[in-house]
Amino acid sequence: MIKFFVFRPVLVLVASSLVLLASCKKSTEDVTPSTSIGTNGEVNxxxxxxxxxxxxxxxxxxxxPDTSLAPGTFFKSILNTYDATTNPDGDRxxxxxxxxxxLKASLNGESKTDGLEYKLYLRTAGSSDVIGKVLYVQKNSPAAKAGLKRGDIFYQINGQTLNTGNYSDLVNGTVETKTYTLASVDATNTITNTTTTRQTTAIVLQANPVFLDSxxxxxxxxxxxxxxxxxxxGPTGPDDHTYDNLVDGVFSRFKTKGVTDLVLDFRYNPGGYVTAAQNLASLIGKGIDPSKVFYKKEYNKTLTPDLLKQYGADWFNGYFLQKANNIGATLxxxxxxxxxxxxxxxxxxINGLKPFMTVSTVGTTSYGKNVGSITISDDKGRIKWGMQPIVTKSFNALNQSDYSTGFKPSVEVKEYTNEVWKQLGDVNESLLGTAIARITGAGRLATHANGPTYELGSSIEHKAGGSNMFFNDKLPDLQH
Structure with a gap:
């Protein structure tokens, strides 16, 4: 019999659906392994x-399940795997x-990178050629120092032209120094190769999520x-509120300047800690206070009775915070x-604010993640693995959780491959410009390119596991 004791996870939610990030540390001291420490049998x-x-x-x-498998393979073998046709409510x-x-460092924004965030596309329909387009560049990163910027297009890395057979190895490989060869876009939306290059070397970078406010x-x-x-x-985890304090500072400036309309740019935000989401939403909500529910959590049927017994029904609710710089009253x-x-x-x-105010969206359909995960690790250090399994589903104050396929935009605006992208914060940038036009009654901007795009993936998908949400709650000590 395997017994588990003293498990106190920290739950976290990351973008797209909910992902709960927990410093969930279960000791293996109470596990009776049939094999030596560190073998597949014990880890599994x-x-x-x-x-x-x-x-x-x-x-x-x-x-x-077959516990003789390698741990990564074993983990996948026991998941309720998503299938669009046969299991649309499964685990993605x-x-x-x-x-x-x-794993924990990535959830706090730390990774080894050159600071280039990009999306990859087929160059044209039916082509095997691949290009990367820069979404944004992390501040004070090697990419920023090399002069790379949003909208730059690269078609080669270290002299090799990207194609469907090699692009994954070239962009995700272990080579730390990369030379990007750039292409340009002209007034007719034609992409042309150039010989211009930019070189970067990856470093351990702590990315500040508070990117821009205007x-x-x-x-x-x-x-x-x-x-x-x-x-x-914050940089060191959920008990560090450095970034939350910066967000508070942004809204202090908004309140001082009498902001009447707010545009939140989440286009490249894959998620993160629920407490950070709670902090931000509490600065925005109209008519909210700590008695109002921001989110509700649902766990599996075997865990729920233990949670009810130890914490009571109210533990499943997350409430808004009292924030001095809330601007909801003037929005x-x-x-x-x-x-x-x-x-x-x-x-x-988005979902948590909907019961309290109208939330409009501009852009394309969001990812669709209404579930959350916890980080589980061994605090004794005998097992080095860390896992991030889905453990909860989230709802708002009206018990709505109907966004597993994403939030469809109120106005659809795409970022097209073959157009010149304005910098974030430029009032003529396609998504921001459209939002401003709607706010001011000027109608929709239509100055961007048109036509299909052929997306292959992006660097955003690899951030903190991509599309996650973490809750900073403690689960009870359990015996099974």
Whole structure:
């Protein structure tokens, strides 16, 4: 018999759907392994015991899984795997990593990178050629120092032309120094190769999610604009509120300047800590206070009775905070800029504010993640793996959780491959410009390119596991 004791996870939500990030540390001291420490058998017993307790779909775990498999393969073998046709409500989000430390660092915005955030596309329909387009560049990063900027297009890395056969190895490989060869876009929306290059070398970078804030006065409207790229509370984890304090500072400026309309730019925000989402939403909500529910959580049927017994029914609710810099009372409109990279905690903010105010969206359909995960690791250090399984589903104050396929935009605006992209914060940039036009009554901007795009993926998908949401709650000590 395997017994598990003293498990106190920290739950976290990351963009797209909910992902709960927990410093969930279960000791293996109470596990009776049948094999030596560190073997597949012990690691898989640790995985299986935790998953049978906390996994949202624990009733779907096979009765007798093959514990001789490598841990990564074993973990995947017990998931309730998503299938668009046969299992549309399945799991798209749980993951495992060989290093729990690396997993936790990534959730706080730390990674080894050159700071270039990009999206990859087929160059044209039916082509095997691939290009990358820069979404934005992390501040003070090697990419920024090399002169790379939003809208730049690269078609070669280290002299090799990207194609469908090699692009994954070239962009995700272990080579730390990269030379990007650039292409240009002309007035006719034609992409042309150049010989211009930019070289970067990856470093361990702590990305500040508070990317940009501006205030525009246009046609009698005072419009606040905030680019927020990850729901991270601070560089060292959920008890560090450095970034939350920066967000508070942004809204202090918005309040001082009398912002009447707010544009939140979540287009590249894959999610993060629920507490960071709670902090941001509490600065925006209209008519909210700590008695109003921001989100509700639902766990599996075996875990729920233990939670009810130890904490009571109210533990499943997350409430708004009292924030001195809340601007809800003066807000006339709230617009959120979204793309397929808008996930988890970003969607939690949209869903959580909907019962209290009208939330308009501009861009493309968000990712669709209404579930959350916890980080599970071994605090004794005997098992180095860390896993991030889905353990909860989220709802708003009206019990709505109907965004598993994403939030469709109020106005659809795409970022096309073959157009010149304006910089974030430029009032003529396609998504922001459209939002401003709607706010000021000028109608919709239509100055961007038209036609299909052929997306292959983006660097955003690899941030913190991509599209996650983490809750900073503690679960009870359990015995099974």
């Amino acid at each position: 017993a640790w995985i299986l015991g935790n998953m049978r307790t906390y996994y949202y779909w624990n009733d779907k775990i096979p009765a007798n 989000f749980s993951w495992i990593q060989e290093s729990a430390d690396a 205030v525009y006065t246009i046609k009698g409207k005072t419009i606040g604009y905030f680019v927020y790229n990850q729901f991270a509370t 006339q409109t709230l617009t959120v800029l979204t793309t397929g990279g808008t996930a988890s905690a970003s969607e939690l903010v």
